[in-house]
Amino acid sequence: MMEPGLYHILFISAALFFIGIYGFFTRRNLITMLMSTELILNSVNLNFIAFNKYLWPGKMDGLFFTVFVIAIAAAEAAVGIAIIINLYRSHQSIDVASAEDLKY
Amino acid sequence: MMSGSTILFYLLAALTLACGLLSVTTRHIFRAAIYVLFALIGIAGLYFWMEYEFIAAVQIVVYVGGIIVLIIFSIFLTQQAGEKLAKPALNRQLFSALAVFCGFALTLLQVFQHEFKAGAEPALAPTVANIGNNMLNISDSGYALPFEVISMLLLAALVGCIVIALRSKPETK
Numbered sequence: 001m002m003e004p005g006l007y008h009i010l011f012i013s014a015a016l017f018f019i020g021i022y023g024f025f026t027r028r029n030l031i032t033m034l035m036s037t038e039l040i041l042n043s044v045n046l047n048f049i050a051f052n053k054y055l056w057p058g059k060m061d062g063l064f065f066t067v068f069v070i071a072i073a074a075a076e077a078a079v080g081i082a083i084i085i086n087l088y089r090s091h092q093s094i095d096v097a098s099a100e101d102l103k104y
Numbered sequence: 105m106m107s108g109s110t111i112l113f114y115l116l117a118a119l120t121l122a123c124g125l126l127s128v129t130t131r132h133i134f135r136a137a138i139y140v141l142f143a144l145i146g147i148a149g150l151y152f153w154m155e156y157e158f159i160a161a162v163q164i165v166v167y168v169g170g171i172i173v174l175i176i177f178s179i180f181l182t183q184q185a186g187e188k189l190a191k192p193a194l195n196r197q198l199f200s201a202l203a204v205f206c207g208f209a210l211t212l213l214q215v216f217q218h219e220f221k222a223g224a225e226p227a228l229a230p231t232v233a234n235i236g237n238n239m240l241n242i243s244d245s246g247y248a249l250p251f252e253v254i255s256m257l258l259l260a261a262l263v264g265c266i267v268i269a270l271r272s273k274p275e276t277k
Contacts, residue, residue: 009150015121016121020128025196025200027128032128035140050154055221074170075260077175078174078262
C-alpha cells in the first residue's frame with residue numbers, strides 16, 4: 001500500500017458518487033432518494049477539498065465552493081423534506097410513483 | 105510499515121464506503137439514515153485527516169447535526185414502524201449496477217491516466233482567519249457576492265418551507 005494522496009481521495013469520491021447514483025436508480029422511496037443525493041453532493045465536496053489541498057494550496061476557492069455546496073444542500077434538503085411531508089399528507093405515501101400527480 | 109496517518113486514512117475510507125454501500129442497499133429506512141450518518145462522519149474524518157478542520161466542523165454541524173436529524177424526523181412522520189422497503193425489481197437492480205460499474209470504470213480510467221500538476225504558489229493555511237479574510241474581501245478574488253446570494257437563497261428556502269408546510273384552510277380543500 002502506498003502513502004495516501006490525491007488519487008486515493010479521488011478514488012473514494014468516485015466510489016461514493018456512484019454508490020449514490022446506484023441508490024438513486026434503485027430506490028423508489030423519496031426520502032432514501034434524498035439520502036442518495038446527499039451522498040453524491042458529499043463526494044463532490046471531497047473532490048473540491050482534495051484538489052484545493054493537493055493542487056492549489058495557495059488558494060481557497062475549493063474550500064469556498066464546498067461551503068457554498070453545503071449551504072445549498074441544507075436548503076435543498078429542507079425544501080425537499082417539506083415537499084415530501086406535504087405529499088405524504090395528501091397521498092399517504094412517499095413512493096415516487098405517487099408524485100406523478102405533480103405534473104397535472 | 106505503515107504510519108499511523110496512513111492506517112487512519114484507510115480506516116476512514118473503509119468506514120465511508122462501507123456505510124455508503126450499506127445505506128443504499130439496506131431495506132430498513134431508519135437503518136439507511138443511520139448508515140448515511142456514519143458515512144458523513146467518515147467524510148468529516150477525511151477532512152480532519154486533510155487538515156481542513158473548519159470544513160470538517162461545518163460538515164459535522166450542518167450535515168450530521170442538521171440534515172440527518174431532519175431526515176430522521178421526516179422518517180418518523182411518514183413511515184410505519186418496522187415496515188420494510190419494497191425490494192427493487194431484479195432487472196432494475198441489475199441494470200443500475202451495470203450502469204454504475206461502467207461509469208465508475210470510465211471515471212477511474214480517466215482519473216488515473218491524467219497527470220495532475222500542482223500549483224507552485226506558497227501554501228495558505230486553511231485557518232479560520234484566512235478563510236474569513238479571503239471569503240469576505242471585495243476584490244476580484246473574493247467571494248462576498250456569492251456569500252450574499254447564498255444568504256438570500258437561505259431566506260427564500262426558509263420562507264418556501266413555511267409556505268409549503270402551511271396547512272391549507274378547510275374551505276379551500
